[in-house]
Amino acid sequence: MATLKLSGVTKRYPNGFEAVTDLDLDVADGEFMVLVGPSGCGKTTALRMVAGLEDITDGTIEVGGRVVNDLSPRDRDMAMVFQNYALYPHMTVAQNIGFSLSLQKMPKAELRTKVEEAARVLGLTDHLDRKPAQLSGGQRQRVAMGRAIVRSPAAFLMDEPLSNLDAKLRVHMRAEVSRIQRRLAVATLYVTHDQVEAMTMGDRVAVMRSGRLLQCGRPQEVYNSPASLFVAAFIGSPAMNLYQGEMDQQGATVQLGHQRLDLPAALLDERVNGPYRGRAVVVGIRPEHLADAAEASGDGGNRRLEGTVDLVEELGSEKLVHFHIDAARLSTTDALLASEDEEPETLEAGEIGSATATAGVARVSADSHIAADQRVVFTVDTERLHLFDPETGSTLRSAQ
Amino acid sequence: MSTESATPGPLVATRSRGRPKRRRPRRRTVVREVCFYLAVTVVVLFSLFPFYWMVRTSLLSDSAVGQGVGGANGLFPAHLTGSAYMEDFTQQGFLTPLVNSAIVAFATTVITIFVAALAGYALARLPIRGAGAILAFILVAGFFPVLAMVGPLFLVLRDLGLLDNIYPLIIVYLIYTLPIATYLLRNFFMQIPKDLEEAALVDGATRLVALRRVLIPVAVPGMFTAGILAFILAWNDFAFAVSFLETPGHFTAPLAIVNLGQSQFQVFYNRIDAAVVIITIPVALLVLFAQRRIVAGLTAGSFR
Numbered sequence: 107m108a109t110l111k112l113s114g115v116t117k118r119y120p121n122g123f124e125a126v127t128d129l130d131l132d133v134a135d136g137e138f139m140v141l142v143g144p145s146g147c148g149k150t151t152a153l154r155m156v157a158g159l160e161d162i163t164d165g166t167i168e169v170g171g172r173v174v175n176d177l178s179p180r181d182r183d184m185a186m187v188f189q190n191y192a193l194y195p196h197m198t199v200a201q202n203i204g205f206s207l208s209l210q211k212m213p214k215a216e217l218r219t220k221v222e223e224a225a226r227v228l229g230l231t232d233h234l235d236r237k238p239a240q241l242s243g244g245q246r247q248r249v250a251m252g253r254a255i256v257r258s259p260a261a262f263l264m265d266e267p268l269s270n271l272d273a274k275l276r277v278h279m280r281a282e283v284s285r286i287q288r289r290l291a292v293a294t295l296y297v298t299h300d301q302v303e304a305m306t307m308g309d310r311v312a313v314m315r316s317g318r319l320l321q322c323g324r325p326q327e328v329y330n331s332p333a334s335l336f337v338a339a340f341i342g343s344p345a346m347n348l349y350q351g352e353m354d355q356q357g358a359t360v361q362l363g364h365q366r367l368d369l370p371a372a373l374l375d376e377r378v379n380g381p382y383r384g385r386a387v388v389v390g391i392r393p394e395h396l397a398d399a400a401e402a403s404g405d406g407g408n409r410r411l412e413g414t415v416d417l418v419e420e421l422g423s424e425k426l427v428h429f430h431i432d433a434a435r436l437s438t439t440d441a442l443l444a445s446e447d448e449e450p451e452t453l454e455a456g457e458i459g460s461a462t463a464t465a466g467v468a469r470v471s472a473d474s475h476i477a478a479d480q481r482v483v484f485t486v487d488t489e490r491l492h493l494f495d496p497e498t499g500s501t502l503r504s505a506q
Numbered sequence: 507m508s509t510e511s512a513t514p515g516p517l518v519a520t521r522s523r524g525r526p527k528r529r530r531p532r533r534r535t536v537v538r539e540v541c542f543y544l545a546v547t548v549v550v551l552f553s554l555f556p557f558y559w560m561v562r563t564s565l566l567s568d569s570a571v572g573q574g575v576g577g578a579n580g581l582f583p584a585h586l587t588g589s590a591y592m593e594d595f596t597q598q599g600f601l602t603p604l605v606n607s608a609i610v611a612f613a614t615t616v617i618t619i620f621v622a623a624l625a626g627y628a629l630a631r632l633p634i635r636g637a638g639a640i641l642a643f644i645l646v647a648g649f650f651p652v653l654a655m656v657g658p659l660f661l662v663l664r665d666l667g668l669l670d671n672i673y674p675l676i677i678v679y680l681i682y683t684l685p686i687a688t689y690l691l692r693n694f695f696m697q698i699p700k701d702l703e704e705a706a707l708v709d710g711a712t713r714l715v716a717l718r719r720v721l722i723p724v725a726v727p728g729m730f731t732a733g734i735l736a737f738i739l740a741w742n743d744f745a746f747a748v749s750f751l752e753t754p755g756h757f758t759a760p761l762a763i764v765n766l767g768q769s770q771f772q773v774f775y776n777r778i779d780a781a782v783v784i785i786t787i788p789v790a791l792l793v794l795f796a797q798r799r800i801v802a803g804l805t806a807g808s809f810r
Contacts (some may be wrong), residue, residue: 157704157708158707158708159704159707161706176710178707179704179707179708179713180707180708180709180710180711184708185703185708185709186705187709188701188705189701189706190699190701192699192701192702192704192705193705194702194705194706194723195724196722196723196724196726205706205709205719206709206710209709209710209711209715210710252707253705263708337640
């Protein structure tokens with residue numbers, strides 16, 4: 107058990123490609139840290155560098171205050187769960203779980219006790235004598251977990267361990283993994299591309315993209331105050347509605363198509379919005395910050411958004427209303443593809459025009475009477491609007 | 507399967523008109539199956555007949571062989587006897603060449619598997635500069651014509667004083683078994699997912715321990731294949747043995763067979779064929795035994 111500290115960690119391949127750039131990350135003892143990002147963002151490479159399976163080009167990795175850069179994987183005292191499980195096919199479940207202990211030359215009796223304990227925690231007791239081929243996908247996943255938890259490593263490294271399970275089992279194992287991690291209180295670095303996993307499991311979430319760390323914080327923090335357009339679009343399901351808008355000259359409202367919305371109080375300060383007055387901005391509204399105006403009473407001001415309903419999805423506890431307004435919508439994929447720093451890509455209105463077909467989504471109460479093909483009026487929680495610089499993608503709030 | 511898929515649609519509709527339609531594909535598959543098995547039978551008979559003839563001849567008596575084929579000595583001889591086998595071992599001393607062959611073939615196999623596994627692993631996984639060139643060079647050596655090698659090797663063995671000795675044959679056979687076995691095992695190791703080895707490394711194994719306890723057990727089918735190839739090559743070799751061995755007491759089995767049936771007045775085909783049957787048995791047993799181990803997909807269950 108120890109802390110994990112990455113400082114300026116960089117991975118550059120011989121062909122010049124940088125998979126990870128200047129990554130700083132602290133994982134406290136017992137903390138569950140989730141590295142999340144789209145595929146190819148460098149999160150797995152980062153994990154493999156911590157494990158010692160990949161050389162570190164630059165920077166240092168410390169485990170419990172000890173620099174481990176040049177140590178081989180076996181001397182780093184980490185336990186890793188692989189995406190494909192990588193179980194030893196010729197060994198039984200018990201041998202698979204006990205392999206690391208047998209390498210430590212642990213006495214047979216003690217080893218047996220530890221393996222049985224791990225199997226008990228994971229519900230594998232009845233399968234200890236089976237070979238991996240005789241197990242179901244979920245059981246194999248548990249064996250992979252068992253191999254990690256049977257020893258008391260300095261840290262757990264998990265590389266998308268749940269991605270090969272079916273949806274139902276995945277939800278179940280999400281809770282299971284969290285429970286086990288909390289019980290063992292070992293620093294954990296967990297890689298996933300699934301933002302729901304990141305949100306539900308992590309003590310903290312680190313969002314990566316193109317080898318860089320964009321934002322790191324508690325899940326709620328990242329969700330409520332995304333530092334950039336990319337994080338805003340990536341975290342949250344259904345995704346944040348993003349529109350191309352324009353701020354008025356006074357810095358009091360933002361224009362979306364022919365409609366206006368008040369700016370949040372925090373953005374009224376000229377020091378914050380000065381540079382953007384009269385200019386294009388990207389406006390983000392979370393689906394749950396739109397309410398059926400017939401249900402919630404608006405209290406004046408520019409807090410209403412009118413549109414046309416395309417489709418209503420009834421989820422029982424709530425309704426997802428797909429709608430469109432006349433403002434140019436920035437599709438989530440555009441936001442995810444828009445590059446951040448290297449070559450600032452201006453989001454041109456013409457380009458975005460093609461994306462207007464994709465509808466916005468509102469999450470309204472199940473009691474709402476909104477129906478498809480009708481006009482709809484939403485009340486917008488304007489205090490929770492997100493505004494982003496269309497060129498850099500960074501949030502206007504962070505300018506404070 | 508094919509009859510089912512040939513009649514889509516509701517069952518009620520096909521019942522009245524569908525019958526002739528349904529029969530035709532069934533009859534076609536029956537005809538096709540009959541043709542298939544006929545062809546298989548022909549091929550099997552054709553390729554097995556020489557073996558049958560060999561076994562048949564080995565069970566004839568010396569006098570029956572002398573009378574030639576025909577009469578009581580036709581396709582199914584009237585009298586069978588094991589005398590040729592007895593003769594091979596008692597009078598002809600066939601046991602010594604058998605033991606010689608066994609020593610040479612066994613040693614060649616073990617060394618081949620050991621060296622080829624290490625070399626194959628290194629070429630597959632370690633960051634070796636010019637691994638491709640090394641592999642190409644190894645393969646070229648393996649495809650060098652046997653007869654082109656006999657001359658130079660004869661000179662080398664003569665100058666080293668190693669002629670007429672079975673042990674140098676092991677080195678000679680390794681020239682041919684190692685390249686093919688290394689190539690085969692390299693490909694086998696390439697197919698084993700990297701994760702498996704990395705899991706072992708993270709679990710606390712050194713590279714060598716990971717190789718011994720994880721990769722090699724998984725590569726067992728490949729090792730068996732390489733081992734069988736090496737064994738058969740060494741066990742069956744004639745060209746090198748006849749070139750480098752001189753004293754009958756040092757002969758390997760294939761070489762000894764040639765001298766078995768020779769007498770001044772008659773060729774004892776029954777003794778030759780009895781010896782051939784004897785040296786075929788180990789190879790047949792080996793292949794049968796190994797076949798059960800060469801199961802494709804031994805890593806089943808290792809991954810998701």
